[in-house]
Amino acid sequence: MKESDKSLGVAVLGCGSVGSQVVRLLQEQAGDLAARVGAPVELVGVAVRRLDAAREVEVPEGLLTTDAAALVARDDVDLVVEVIGGIEPARGLILSALEHGASVVTANKALLAEDGPTLFEAAEKAGRDIYYEAAVAGAIPILRPLRESLAGDTVTRVLGIVNGTTNFILDKMDTSGAGFGDALQEAQDLGYAEADPTADVEGFDAAAKAAILASLAFHSRVTASDVHREGISEVTAADVASARDMDSVVKLLAICELRPGADGGEDAVAVRVHPAMIPRSHPLASVREAYNAVFVESEAAGQLMFYGPGAGGSPTASAVLGDLVTVARNRLAGTRGAGESAYAARAVLSMGESRTRYHVAIDVDDRAGVLATVALAFAEHDVSIQTVRQEGRGDDAQLVVVSHEATDAQLSATVAHLRTMDIVRDVTSVMRVEGVAE
Amino acid sequence: MKESDKSLGVAVLGCGSVGSQVVRLLQEQAGDLAARVGAPVELVGVAVRRLDAAREVEVPEGLLTTDAAALVARDDVDLVVEVIGGIEPARGLILSALEHGASVVTANKALLAEDGPTLFEAAEKAGRDIYYEAAVAGAIPILRPLRESLAGDTVTRVLGIVNGTTNFILDKMDTSGAGFGDALQEAQDLGYAEADPTADVEGFDAAAKAAILASLAFHSRVTASDVHREGISEVTAADVASARDMDSVVKLLAICELRPGADGGEDAVAVRVHPAMIPRSHPLASVREAYNAVFVESEAAGQLMFYGPGAGGSPTASAVLGDLVTVARNRLAGTRGAGESAYAARAVLSMGESRTRYHVAIDVDDRAGVLATVALAFAEHDVSIQTVRQEGRGDDAQLVVVSHEATDAQLSATVAHLRTMDIVRDVTSVMRVEGVAE
Ligand SMILES: NC(=O)c1ccc[n+]([C@@H]2O[C@H](COP(=O)([O-])OP(=O)(O)OC[C@H]3O[C@@H](n4cnc5c(N)ncnc54)[C@H](OP(=O)(O)O)[C@@H]3O)[C@@H](O)[C@H]2O)c1
Ligand SMILES: NC(=O)c1ccc[n+]([C@@H]2O[C@H](COP(=O)([O-])OP(=O)(O)OC[C@H]3O[C@@H](n4cnc5c(N)ncnc54)[C@H](OP(=O)(O)O)[C@@H]3O)[C@@H](O)[C@H]2O)c1
Numbered sequence: 073m074k075e076s077d078k079s080l081g082v083a084v085l086g087c088g089s090v091g092s093q094v095v096r097l098l099q100e101q102a103g104d105l106a107a108r109v110g111a112p113v114e115l116v117g118v119a120v121r122r123l124d125a126a127r128e129v130e131v132p133e134g135l136l137t138t139d140a141a142a143l144v145a146r147d148d149v150d151l152v153v154e155v156i157g158g159i160e161p162a163r164g165l166i167l168s169a170l171e172h173g174a175s176v177v178t179a180n181k182a183l184l185a186e187d188g189p190t191l192f193e194a195a196e197k198a199g200r201d202i203y204y205e206a207a208v209a210g211a212i213p214i215l216r217p218l219r220e221s222l223a224g225d226t227v228t229r230v231l232g233i234v235n236g237t238t239n240f241i242l243d244k245m246d247t248s249g250a251g252f253g254d255a256l257q258e259a260q261d262l263g264y265a266e267a268d269p270t271a272d273v274e275g276f277d278a279a280a281k282a283a284i285l286a287s288l289a290f291h292s293r294v295t296a297s298d299v300h301r302e303g304i305s306e307v308t309a310a311d312v313a314s315a316r317d318m319d320s321v322v323k324l325l326a327i328c329e330l331r332p333g334a335d336g337g338e339d340a341v342a343v344r345v346h347p348a349m350i351p352r353s354h355p356l357a358s359v360r361e362a363y364n365a366v367f368v369e370s371e372a373a374g375q376l377m378f379y380g381p382g383a384g385g386s387p388t389a390s391a392v393l394g395d396l397v398t399v400a401r402n403r404l405a406g407t408r409g410a411g412e413s414a415y416a417a418r419a420v421l422s423m424g425e426s427r428t429r430y431h432v433a434i435d436v437d438d439r440a441g442v443l444a445t446v447a448l449a450f451a452e453h454d455v456s457i458q459t460v461r462q463e464g465r466g467d468d469a470q471l472v473v474v475s476h477e478a479t480d481a482q483l484s485a486t487v488a489h490l491r492t493m494d495i496v497r498d499v500t501s502v503m504r505v506e507g508v509a510e
Numbered sequence: 511m512k513e514s515d516k517s518l519g520v521a522v523l524g525c526g527s528v529g530s531q532v533v534r535l536l537q538e539q540a541g542d543l544a545a546r547v548g549a550p551v552e553l554v555g556v557a558v559r560r561l562d563a564a565r566e567v568e569v570p571e572g573l574l575t576t577d578a579a580a581l582v583a584r585d586d587v588d589l590v591v592e593v594i595g596g597i598e599p600a601r602g603l604i605l606s607a608l609e610h611g612a613s614v615v616t617a618n619k620a621l622l623a624e625d626g627p628t629l630f631e632a633a634e635k636a637g638r639d640i641y642y643e644a645a646v647a648g649a650i651p652i653l654r655p656l657r658e659s660l661a662g663d664t665v666t667r668v669l670g671i672v673n674g675t676t677n678f679i680l681d682k683m684d685t686s687g688a689g690f691g692d693a694l695q696e697a698q699d700l701g702y703a704e705a706d707p708t709a710d711v712e713g714f715d716a717a718a719k720a721a722i723l724a725s726l727a728f729h730s731r732v733t734a735s736d737v738h739r740e741g742i743s744e745v746t747a748a749d750v751a752s753a754r755d756m757d758s759v760v761k762l763l764a765i766c767e768l769r770p771g772a773d774g775g776e777d778a779v780a781v782r783v784h785p786a787m788i789p790r791s792h793p794l795a796s797v798r799e800a801y802n803a804v805f806v807e808s809e810a811a812g813q814l815m816f817y818g819p820g821a822g823g824s825p826t827a828s829a830v831l832g833d834l835v836t837v838a839r840n841r842l843a844g845t846r847g848a849g850e851s852a853y854a855a856r857a858v859l860s861m862g863e864s865r866t867r868y869h870v871a872i873d874v875d876d877r878a879g880v881l882a883t884v885a886l887a888f889a890e891h892d893v894s895i896q897t898v899r900q901e902g903r904g905d906d907a908q909l910v911v912v913s914h915e916a917t918d919a920q921l922s923a924t925v926a927h928l929r930t931m932d933i934v935r936d937v938t939s940v941m942r943v944e945g946v947a948e
Contacts (some may be wrong), residue, residue: 097662097810107729107853108661140624178535205659211811213651213659221651223546224831291545310549355817358796371827372535373649373818380814390810393662407845415545 211387221294531827649825672801
């Protein structure tokens with residue numbers, strides 16, 4: 073690509089963990105970026121909340137401003153990077169940037185999952201790009217592969233470990249036997265979890281990413297409110313130990329599936345976030361600490377996995393800059409990339425309609441006929457059993473049941489029923505099972 | 511994207527393992543492809559060598575032809591998929607297709623690694639695209655992430671398991687203790703290795719892919735002849751056992767590195783394919799059977815891995831179709847994707863200048879002072895030792911040395927020297943070590 077004389081002006085909104093690294097890379101890699109884009113890319117402004125805050129990067133004299141709205145409206149701004157986060161003012165600033173003719177790169181999963189279509193429509197109307205690779209799984213290229221590399225294939229399922237904090241906690245629980253509280257504390261001490269860990273631990277962050285992944289994978293609009301969400305705060309050391317006994321490991325998964333529609337009709341989409349047991353032999357099981365990975369199944373390609381750091385200022389900035397090069401090239405070529413692809417407009421199933429497999433550990437009395445009695449309880453609620461294992465003797469007698477696919481309602485009814493039975497001392501662990509062929 | 515009325519005509523050259531699946535997907539996914547491209551994509555011709563051969567797909571009446579040259583020159587052909595393989599006639603057909611105004615998708619690693627620049631220049635001149643995701647690691651999206659997602663980052667190293675046949679053989683040797691010959695036979699029996707396995711086993715296939723990966727990762731021209739290549743036919747059961755003792759596994763790796771230039775000058779590129787030991791804790795170590803994976807290190811993103819099926823008609827066709835959607839979209843938009851990026855024009859180091867770490871297993875006499883004597887031999891050739899472990903007693907006495915980085919020449923001289931020493935009974939295994947921090 074020939075280098076053009078005209079440089080492209082970049083405004084960066086936000087200069088925190090991610091923004092400061094974007095600013096650093098824009099400066100350090102200026103030569104390479106110019107060669108790869110085909111024109112110099114020049115930082116023309118950086119919007120922040122506080123002019124005098126300490127920053128991880130030295131912002132060139134005169135570029136810092138608290139007036140983000142004025143910055144995005146400037147004539148010399150061709151590209152806007154939004155790394156403020158949250159809904160407002162991020163949304164308003166992005167819309168204004170597009171209206172003023174800028175192309176946009178954002179890492180804002182919360183906004184995209186809540187109101188993506190508004191942004192996509194504004195971009196379409198303005199004839200500009202909005203790219204957001206950094207919004208899911210940080211540095212890992214996953215959105216571009218889904219929307220481009222797999223565009224000639226049919227994606228049937230996406231299983232993602234897309235939240236580093238919860239993966240760190242669950243990994244600690246697995247390796248050290250710690251309970252949730254201790255593992256969370258360790259994650260906080262090491263800076264992997266925030267003081268208020270709710271967004272991560274209760275699965276809100278993963279649910280936003282699941283919505284984004286499902287939208288792209290299934291060419292349909294899926295928002296965060298479509299995602300059934302359960303966090304990991306109720307995962308116990310007993311659950312993790314029980315998984316270990318099954319040669320499995322507990323992970324918080326973002327699961328996006330293409331499912332046959334209710335009455336044999338059109339395929340529909342099921343999207344959910346919850347802890348689940350996966351076998352240790354599954355590629356996702358070896359994703360340790362705060363790493364992320366996304367496992368994709370498609371009809372022709374088969375099973376793919378994308379692995380890497382899911383967060384951190386510098387990895388996330390790498391993804392932002394990759395998008396920036398693309399939208400900058402598009403701009404020079406006077407074109408735009410493929411916009412939103414929601415033509416399939418598939419229905420989203422509610423969790424009630426969704427079917428998963430379950431692992432249930434039950435402390436039972438050590439008497440003859442217990443297994444048959446428990447099996448009957450499952451059968452009464454139409455939950456078919458794949459395997460049942462009897463373990464321990466006397467006071468330690470336990471049954472471990474893995475079911476075939478069943479609905480949440482069926483399973484809850486079964487567990488409630490089990491709890492009323494006098495041969496059942498306790499139901500110690502109920503956990504979904506993923507990553508195993510039916 | 512609005513659907514256009516005008517359809518795009520596709521010619522597929524070759525209807526073997528990959529071509530037949532491309533033809534199948536073009537037909538089965540016609541509706542989705544039209545929606546994703548923005549216009550119908552219509553198969554207008556399929557070139558083969560033999561009209562009457564049995565095919566894995568039913569090619570619609572009248573589309574088969576043996577005259578590939580006439581097909582690519584047709585007015586109604588907008589997109590050409592080349593899946594014949596080999597240098598000629600593939601190269602001539604691609605050049606003719608571009609000259610006649612078609613955009614091209616190819617899976618031909620041999621041609622790209624031998625003569626990529628000729629193709630890229632022809633595409634540039636014609637103002638058309640040439641895309642080739644399927645040429646490296648089959649279905650795994652790796653070229654697009656390298657050229658686009660990581661375009662704002664600096665890739666420092668690529669380690670790839672990019673040949674399924676050799677990975678299958680080495681995995682068998684690891685799990686069953688088999689020798690190379692038996693494992694190759696099993697691979698042939700199961701259809702993972704061809705009757706003449708040379709291209710895979712001697713690393714030619716991996717070397718072609720290494721050249722393609724290095725070109726994209728380092729924005730420089732690298733051809734197959736730049737790649738230092740060693741196959742796996744000399745890997746012994748003893749090497750694999752020795753790796754196992756080190757909690758490591760032997761893999762055939764395609765290695766592309768950015769290295770400080772000879773006298774502190776410009777960075778240069780080192781590209782090589784050889785068997786190496788990697789620790790079992792490395793993400794590449796768990797890539798089993800015929801699967802492929804590419805591990806990428808970059809300055810900002812850190813460590814990424816891309817995993818999936820590296821071959822097979824249907825997975826490879828998925829990658830071809832992904833490219834096809836992109837070049838078709840570009841065509842409708844009247845634009846083209848980023849072409850060759852070779853602006854960095856880095857020098858390629860010869861293997862003599864390249865430095866790697868070595869694992870050397872030496873059967874020695876069980877006498878006092880042996881370790882010191884052997885260590886001295888390494889020192890004499892300026893090979894610095896990281897660890898040395900003494901194992902066994904009496905006739906089983908063995909030293910296992912892992913060196914710091916050294917050149918091939920230094921190491922060969924050391925091994926030759928060791929073989930002349932009377933306390934050395936045999937040098938039983940010499941193997942490079944990768945995936946460990948220096
Ligand atoms: N951190 C990660 O690892 C990561 C990974 C993937 C995606 N993301 C996403 O990236 C985005 C940014 O995350 P972050 O971790 O970098 O956040 P952060 O460290 O909290 O930084 C936010 C930045 O936005 C600025 N800001 C806040 N309100 C503003 C306003 N009204 N006008 C102008 N600037 C304003 C802040 O200014 P002051 O510095 O003056 O306070 C700060 O520089 C979020 O959408 C997040 O979800 C982050
Ligand atoms: N197979 C894989 O898993 C895989 C994976 C990645 C990349 N690739 C690459 O994909 C390409 C195709 O591989 P493949 O395995 O599909 O090969 P293949 O099964 O041998 O098929 C080759 C096809 O090309 C046709 N052909 C040969 N010479 C021709 C000529 N002069 N004119 C027209 N057609 C001709 C053959 O016709 P007939 O059928 O009439 O003999 C056959 O249909 C190669 O570049 C390969 O490296 C393959």
